[in-house]
Amino acid sequence: MNDCSLNNAKGMKLRKTNQNLKDSRAQDILEAALRCFVRTGFSAASMRDIATEAGVSLGLLYRYFDDKAAIVAAAIGADSGEFGQRLGSLVADGLTGETLLAFLEQEVALRSEASMFALTAEIVAEAARNPAIAALVRQNIEAAEMDLAEALLAFYGPREKTDPRQLAMNQASHLLGLVDLLAMRVFLGLNVNPREALELALENPNPYRIN
Amino acid sequence: MNDCSLNNAKGMKLRKTNQNLKDSRAQDILEAALRCFVRTGFSAASMRDIATEAGVSLGLLYRYFDDKAAIVAAAIGADSGEFGQRLGSLVADGLTGETLLAFLEQEVALRSEASMFALTAEIVAEAARNPAIAALVRQNIEAAEMDLAEALLAFYGPREKTDPRQLAMNQASHLLGLVDLLAMRVFLGLNVNPREALELALENPNPYRIN
DNA sequence: TCGTAAATTGAACAATCGTTCATTATGTGA
C-alpha cells in the first residue's frame, strides 16, 4: 500500500545490476514484513503471512534472510538514523525557530501515527526482554540526542550561565523525551496540545536539570 | 518464585470457601501467566508454558479461563487502579512535599524494574493494534491522573492566578508522563536523574500549558 | 464409610508453525 513510490521507482528506466535487484527484493520482503509486524506483532506474524504480503513464495524468504529472526532484526534496525537524516535535511535548509518547532511537531505526528507507533511499541517490548535489542534502542536514542543537540547548539549559539554544549545535550534529551511522550498521548487520544508543549519546551530549555 | 508469600498465606489456618479457593487458583494461574508474559510476551507464551509455570495441568487452565485471550485480558487488567491504591494509602498517612517526591521516585523505580517494564511495554504494543485495549490503557491513565490531581489539590491548596483544579490536572498529567518517561530512560540505562527531574517538576507545576 | 459433585489430569485433535529441498521457471552470455 505505502510502497507505491518504491514501485514507481522500480518502473523507471534505471538499469539494475544483480545486486540492486537482489537488494530491492530484500527490501520488498522487509517492507512486507514491517506491515505484518505492525498488524500482529513480531512473534504472531508468520513467515507465510510475510510471503503472502510480499507476493512471493514461502521458500523465497530464505534466499534473502537466514531465518525469521533475521527479518525481525532487519525490521528493528530499519529506521536507525532516520531521525538524524530528517533533521539533517532540515539543518541544511537553514534552521529557524519556526522550522524547528514545525519539525518537532511533525515528529510527534509521525510517531503517533498508528503503524509507526505500533512498530515502536513492539520494538520496546522486545527490548524489555532482549538486552541486545535494548542496547540498540539506547544507541538509537543517544544518536538522535546527539544530532538534535548539535542542531540546537548551532541554532542558539552560546547561552548564558552554563556550558552551551551541555545545555544543548540536556535540551535535546528533554525535547526528544517530550516528543515520544506526546506521541503516546496523541495516539491514545488523551487530552494534550503538542504544539503548545513543544513551544514552551523550546522557550524553557532546561526545566529538569541544574547546571 | 515470587508467590512465596501467597503460598504461605495458603498454608495458614484460614478456612476457605469454594469461591475463595477457586479465586486463589485463578490467581495462581494468572500470576504464573504474568511471569510467562514478562518472559516471552503475550503471543509467544503458550498455554503449556503457563500451566507448567503454575504447576497445574494444561486442561485446568480452561476451567478458570475461557481461553488464552481471557488470560491475556486478565493480565492486562491486573494492575488497573493499583496506582490509585498506592497513592491512596500515602494520602491517608498525610502528604508532605518529601513523601510526595519519594512516592513519585519510587513509582519510577517500580516501572523501570525489568518485569514491570516488560509487561507495560507488552500492553502498549497490544494497545497499538487493538483499539479496545488502547481504550483500557487510556482509562487507566486518566484514572491515575485524576487520583494524583486530587492529591495535589489537597496538598497545594489554592494557587495563584489560575483555576486550582485545572492546574492540578495539568500538573498530574505532566508528572505521570514524566514518571513513565523517566522509567523508560532508567530501564534503558540512559543518563538521567529521576529525583532531580521530579523535584523540579514539583517546583514548576505547569511548564507546558498556558492557562 | 459411602456416594456424589467438583477438581484435575493428560492424551488426542486439527491447525499452524519455521524450515528444508527437490523441482521448475527465468534470464543471460555464448
Add this chain to the structure above:
DNA sequence: TCACATAATGAACGATTGTTCAATTTACGA
C-alpha cells in the same frame, strides 16, 4: 538457439499451537 546459473516455487517435515474431553482423583456432606 543452446547451455548454464540463478531465481523462485510449493509440497513436505517434524514440532508446537490452542482447545477439547473422557477418564481419574479429590473433597466433603450424609
